Amino acid sequence: MDNNTIKKPGKPNVPKFNLSWLFSIIGMMLLVLYFTGENAVGSKEISYDEFQRYVQNGYISKVIGYDDSSVEAYIKPQHVKDVFGKDSTRVGHNPQILTEAPSRENLGEFLQKEKDEAHFDGSISYEKRKNYFGMFLWQFLPLALLIGFWIFISRRWTGGSGMGGGGGIFSVGKSKAQLFDKNSGGNKVTFKDVAGLAGAKQEVEEIVEFLKEPQKYTDLGGKIPKGALLVGPPGTGKTLLAKAVAGEADVPFFSLAGSDFVEMFVGVGASRVRDLFRQAKEKAPCIVFIDEIDAVGRARAKAAAMGGNDERENTLNQLLTEMDGFASNSGIIILAATNRVDVLDKALLRAGRFDRQIYVDLPDLNERKDVFGVHLRPIKIDQTVDVDLLARQTPGFSGADIANVCNEAALIAARHGKKFVGKQDFLDAIDRIVGGLEKKTKITTEAERRNIATHEAGHATVSWLLEFANPLIKVTIVPRGRALGAAWYLPEERQLTTKEQMLDEMCATLGGRAAEELFLGSISTGAMNDLERVTKQAYGMIAYFGMSEKLPNLCYYNNDEYSFNRPYSEKTAELIDLEVKRMVNEQYERAKQILSEHQEGHHRLADQLMEKEVIFAEDVEHIFGKRPWASRSEEIFNANKANEEQAQTKAKGETETSGDTATPQEAGTPGSDAQPEAQPEK
Numbered sequence: 001m002d003n004n005t006i007k008k009p010g011k012p013n014v015p016k017f018n019l020s021w022l023f024s025i026i027g028m029m030l031l032v033l034y035f036t037g038e039n040a041v042g043s044k045e046i047s048y049d050e051f052q053r054y055v056q057n058g059y060i061s062k063v064i065g066y067d068d069s070s071v072e073a074y075i076k077p078q079h080v081k082d083v084f085g086k087d088s089t090r091v092g093h094n095p096q097i098l099t100e101a102p103s104r105e106n107l108g109e110f111l112q113k114e115k116d117e118a119h120f121d122g123s124i125s126y127e128k129r130k131n132y133f134g135m136f137l138w139q140f141l142p143l144a145l146l147i148g149f150w151i152f153i154s155r156r157w158t159g160g161s162g163m164g165g166g167g168g169i170f171s172v173g174k175s176k177a178q179l180f181d182k183n184s185g186g187n188k189v190t191f192k193d194v195a196g197l198a199g200a201k202q203e204v205e206e207i208v209e210f211l212k213e214p215q216k217y218t219d220l221g222g223k224i225p226k227g228a229l230l231v232g233p234p235g236t237g238k239t240l241l242a243k244a245v246a247g248e249a250d251v252p253f254f255s256l257a258g259s260d261f262v263e264m265f266v267g268v269g270a271s272r273v274r275d276l277f278r279q280a281k282e283k284a285p286c287i288v289f290i291d292e293i294d295a296v297g298r299a300r301a302k303a304a305a306m307g308g309n310d311e312r313e314n315t316l317n318q319l320l321t322e323m324d325g326f327a328s329n330s331g332i333i334i335l336a337a338t339n340r341v342d343v344l345d346k347a348l349l350r351a352g353r354f355d356r357q358i359y360v361d362l363p364d365l366n367e368r369k370d371v372f373g374v375h376l377r378p379i380k381i382d383q384t385v386d387v388d389l390l391a392r393q394t395p396g397f398s399g400a401d402i403a404n405v406c407n408e409a410a411l412i413a414a415r416h417g418k419k420f421v422g423k424q425d426f427l428d429a430i431d432r433i434v435g436g437l438e439k440k441t442k443i444t445t446e447a448e449r450r451n452i453a454t455h456e457a458g459h460a461t462v463s464w465l466l467e468f469a470n471p472l473i474k475v476t477i478v479p480r481g482r483a484l485g486a487a488w489y490l491p492e493e494r495q496l497t498t499k500e501q502m503l504d505e506m507c508a509t510l511g512g513r514a515a516e517e518l519f520l521g522s523i524s525t526g527a528m529n530d531l532e533r534v535t536k537q538a539y540g541m542i543a544y545f546g547m548s549e550k551l552p553n554l555c556y557y558n559n560d561e562y563s564f565n566r567p568y569s570e571k572t573a574e575l576i577d578l579e580v581k582r583m584v585n586e587q588y589e590r591a592k593q594i595l596s597e598h599q600e601g602h603h604r605l606a607d608q609l610m611e612k613e614v615i616f617a618e619d620v621e622h623i624f625g626k627r628p629w630a631s632r633s634e635e636i637f638n639a640n641k642a643n644e645e646q647a648q649t650k651a652k653g654e655t656e657t658s659g660d661t662a663t664p665q666e667a668g669t670p671g672s673d674a675q676p677e678a679q680p681e682k
Contacts (some may be wrong), residue, residue, distance in 0.1 A: 026150070043096050044084060051099040055114050059083060061122045065107050071099045074122075188247040194240055195374040196367030196399070203228070203358045204241055207333055208249045211285050214331065225355040226323060227334035229293075231341045232360030235400030238337035241360065242289045245335065252286040254279065258295030261315045269296070269315030277322040277332075285331025293336040299345045316345060323353045362398055364493060365391055371399050375406040382420040390426055393473075395491045405429045431488075436481020444484070451516065452477045452485040453609040454602075455526055458515025459487040459508060461602045462591050464624050468504035471627070475605075476614040484526060499547045502537065507587040507594075509534050514591040515602065534587075538580040548579045598624070 046054075051073060054060055059079040064072040075083050075095050084091050101107040104126065114120040191201060210217060210224045217224065230238040246253030254276065261269040280288050290296075300313050323334060336354065338344065348354060363371055369391040376387070394402060408429035413421040432438070444452070456475050463469040470489035477485040494501070513527040541547040543556045551572070558567045566573065595602055601623045608615050621627075 043098055045098045048099050048101055051097065051101075052110065054083065054097070055111070056119045057082075058119060058121070060120060063107075063111060063122060063124050065101065065104050065124070065126045067104070067126075067128050069101050069103055069107075071101050071107060073097050073099070189240065189243040190247045191244050193374065194237060194244045195370035196363040197237060197241065197360060198367070200230070200241060200358050200360045201244075203356060204245050205248075207335075208245055211249045211251055211287070211331065211333065214285075224331070225333065226352060227336065227354040228356040228358055229341070229349070229354040230335065230337040230358050230360055232339060233362060233398060234339050235398035236360045236362060237399045238339075238360050239291055240399070242287075242291075242335050242337060246287055246289070249287060252283040254283075254286065254288045255291070256289075257291045258293045258297065261296045261319075262312060269311055270318035273315060273318040273322055280332050286333075288332065288334050290334070290336045292338060293348075294338045294340045294343055297336075297338075297344050297348045299343060316348070320345075320347055320353065362396060363402075365395075368394055368397065368402060371402045372406070375403045379406055379410050380420050382422050384423040385421070385426065386423060389423070390430075392490065393427070393430055395493055401433065404433060408432055431480070434488075435483060435486050439479040439481075442479045442484075444479075448484075449477060449610060450606075451520060451524055452526065453606045454515050454519055455512035455524075456485045456487055457602050457606040457609055458511040458513075458591075458595060460511075460605060460620055461515075461598055461624070462511030462594050463487070463489065463508035464620055464627060465594055465598065466504040466508055468498075468501040469508040470505065472617050472620060474614060474616045475609060475620075477609050478613050483529070499541070502541055502547070503583075503587060506534050506537055506584070507591050509537075510584070510588045511591045511595065514588055515595055518592050518595055519599075519602070534584055535580065538583050539576070542579045542583070543576055548576075548583075550575060550579055 048071075051071065054073070054075075055063075057079075059075055059082060060073045061076045062074040066072075073096060075097065080091055080095050081087060083097065084095060108124075108126075111120060111124055191205065194201060207225065207228060214224055230241060232238055242255075246255075256276070261272050276288065280286055296312060296315050296319065298312070298316075300316065301310075334354070341349075341357070349357070369387055372387050372390055376385075390405075394405065397405070405426065406429075409421050409425040412428050412432075413425045416425075418425070456477055460472055460475045463472055470491045473488040473490055475485075475487045480486060509530050512530055513523060516523050516527070542551060546553045546555055556567050556572075556576075568576075604623050605615070605620065608619060
């Protein structure tokens, strides 16, 4: 039985008063007054003969004749009982009888005759027939609109429910947090559903242990952390990690977004913060998760808002007060997530509020393999799918991107009527997400195709012959998205990037424009994206990383969001522009020199592109020979592969020693020993 339904001793079980009751009572009173007022009438239809008899007996005080021969006659108060058989108090103040005369002339002659004989002393009038429908609308429609308006207001004020539920104007200051606890249905998210993120998972696992066994830490004098801030790029799994904490801790979990505090009414945000922490204290131990906290926790302005009250700042002030107000051992832990930690207020990040900042980074090679393993569980895959290859093909992908790849691959396979999802479906899905939708029907002339092939072959040639350029995967002149052609690379996962590596990447990016000028004698608009990337990279190298000969070891990066001034003089800005121009021109001339030395290979590569439209790394290798530089990602992958094989061999030996029979894994599933291929096949 619900505790709320138990009748407390000594108190009657009386339902709560509701405003809708008051509106209903007022409406009923108005209706009663309307129908019992002075204008209320009682009427009776009679024959014309009875009407003549009542006139002759002197019962009638007033007669109204209408143009349609109908007659209304009003009875004298002393004769109401003779006509209606009831007292005048029960009939009304102005009782009337209705009849139909043969004609208006006949009615006039009869009444004039009775008047001459002194039988009738009332008044006579002749009118046109009234529009009773219009009279009804005129009398009842305003009343109906008034009642409808009252019902609408009562529903809005009580939240649309008969019991005054939430959502109305009186609950606008209540917290919008969604509560998840043991009684909440739905699938629980646990740490098994969160792949990768080993460091972040270790931090939050400790928070779960704080909630489960607080005595273990408090006995040593330790304090439970008040808050943890999850920081990282979008799609890396911050919200998923918070849900896993709630599922593992098995305690009440309040979830809401930072924008839920923001409202147009003054004081509502602060009221919702107070209500949230009041509920949290009642449910302690518990977890409060605020997603996208930067919506309410942005740094406060140094100058107060002019001419008004800053509602967002008031909400933040209340949040700061509440986070510093409850005791450290109360069992309430605040989790928050944001990808814009640089805009948060410094007071929010101090120790005692958010004690920990947990950085949730993009997954590396091994973590991407684990993430693929999680998202491939519900997908029917065949033996051609190699998880290791997929992990290598998706550098820089977040967990959300990998989930999108798996879903897109399943859609592509279903579109082609397949029973299982294969390797080519995943490769097509990666191309679709990175480059956009393939547009084979796009109309291009032969001259344009030659221009595109020359441009893309320039990228492929220069990148293949430079030591630090990213390894090439494939080159295509099939339009995708907004691009007319593309060269696909496998970027190395570096923790540090040297100046030589950045210059080689810049030179490879300029290879397309250099090939156009060198072999076609003209340049086109197709290199706009290349030039944009090169320009940004050059400005970053000179203004941020201090990689300029004339401006060495200087960083002009300014992290102040509210600063509108450049942290350098106009003369320095001019020098930065000159250094950028010099650096880009040097790499452009370098790209032209490389293409001039390997002109024949470039032409063969462009011809193959015109013929096949898509060529792969092995085709480039047949022309220029094998690259002498092994990529760092391949070295890491091979080392990890060797470690995995060694661990599996050791585990297999222990299994055979114990006499158990090991069950081989199915080919194509996550964790299989299938050897990865160097590049995708078409």
